Amino acid sequence: MTGPAGGTWYPLGGAVKQLLEQEIDGLKITIRPGAGLINIKGIETGKAQIAWGNVISTVDAIHGRPPFKNNVTGLCNIAAFYYQFAQIPVTDFSIHSISDLRGKALATLPRGNTTEVAARSILSIFDLSYDDLGKINFASITDQVNMMKDGQIDAFILTSSVPAGGVLDLSTSRPTRLLPIPDLAFRRLKERNPGWSRAVIPAGTYTGQQDDVPTASFQMHMLASCTDVSDQLSYRIAAALAKRGSELSAVTAMLQGYDIHVMAKDVGVPFHPGAEQFYIEQGVR
Numbered sequence: 001m002t003g004p005a006g007g008t009w010y011p012l013g014g015a016v017k018q019l020l021e022q023e024i025d026g027l028k029i030t031i032r033p034g035a036g037l038i039n040i041k042g043i044e045t046g047k048a049q050i051a052w053g054n055v056i057s058t059v060d061a062i063h064g065r066p067p068f069k070n071n072v073t074g075l076c077n078i079a080a081f082y083y084q085f086a087q088i089p090v091t092d093f094s095i096h097s098i099s100d101l102r103g104k105a106l107a108t109l110p111r112g113n114t115t116e117v118a119a120r121s122i123l124s125i126f127d128l129s130y131d132d133l134g135k136i137n138f139a140s141i142t143d144q145v146n147m148m149k150d151g152q153i154d155a156f157i158l159t160s161s162v163p164a165g166g167v168l169d170l171s172t173s174r175p176t177r178l179l180p181i182p183d184l185a186f187r188r189l190k191e192r193n194p195g196w197s198r199a200v201i202p203a204g205t206y207t208g209q210q211d212d213v214p215t216a217s218f219q220m221h222m223l224a225s226c227t228d229v230s231d232q233l234s235y236r237i238a239a240a241l242a243k244r245g246s247e248l249s250a251v252t253a254m255l256q257g258y259d260i261h262v263m264a265k266d267v268g269v270p271f272h273p274g275a276e277q278f279y280i281e282q283g284v285r
Helices: 009-023 036-044 055-063 114-124 141-149 165-173 183-192 231-250 273-281
Strands: 050-054 075-087 105-108 135-138 158-160 197-201 213-225
Touching: 009 050, 009 231, 036 050, 036 055, 036 075, 036 114, 036 213, 050 055, 050 075, 055 075, 055 114, 055 213, 075 197, 075 231, 075 273, 105 114, 105 141, 114 158, 114 183, 141 158, 141 165, 158 165, 183 213, 213 231, 231 273
Parallel strands: 105 135
Antiparallel strands: 050 213, 075 158, 075 213, 197 213
16 A cells, blocks of 8 residues: 555555565565555555555554554554655745634645644644634645645645655746744644654755745655564565665655665664564664
8 A cells, every 4th residue: 555646655656566576576566545544554454465654653553542543553664764744835925834824725635644634733733723724625636736726725735755746846837835844833743743853845845945944754664564464575575675775766856875774764663573684684773
């Protein structure tokens, strides 16, 4: 299970499918769209064996914290990947702060996506909820961009790699500003979920972006069923990614320099025993 159309997860899943099938004899992978929270449910219910996940959501799932009602068992980490950045573009330059979104029309991904949970969290640290907005729309990234171009919404909240294709598209079509998450607001966000990290979207990332934009980020990773994926297979997946993972930078620049040291980072989710054995043998655990 990967991600929604218009994001990075779906094409990255396709690239990983091709890589793993080439490296592991007899392995066949079917790619399905998904989302941060839906993917965890997919692993839990046996509908998927491997999926992309967001660290903040996977850790919440393991500990049974909202939006999860109970502890989700059987989730194992195979490899960490890149950071996803909170990105909040506007084309109305009278909007300077997230606080200015009160009474405005906003869009984000549908419920079931980590982005939607993140959107509510980000709004809340500015004392905003969906009820304080003029309108809330739940739509794909592609639809959000088109709605912004047509003037149907004033902003959207996205968590994605940098640069994000949707924001690139928007910024080349019309002047765009990214709203910052200032230091005080970030500290409040991190207090609510320690999985958040401080981040900056560098100047020049998008057309017309002249300044660095302070924001927040979290890491995404490959998670797997601890039981439906064998130790041998998880070992071979980790080995294949360590061997050829640098090729994935062709899908997203966020994976430039991707190597075993990034893969083996402890993200607070237990490693699958097979993958962990590989990292131990390579001296990175």
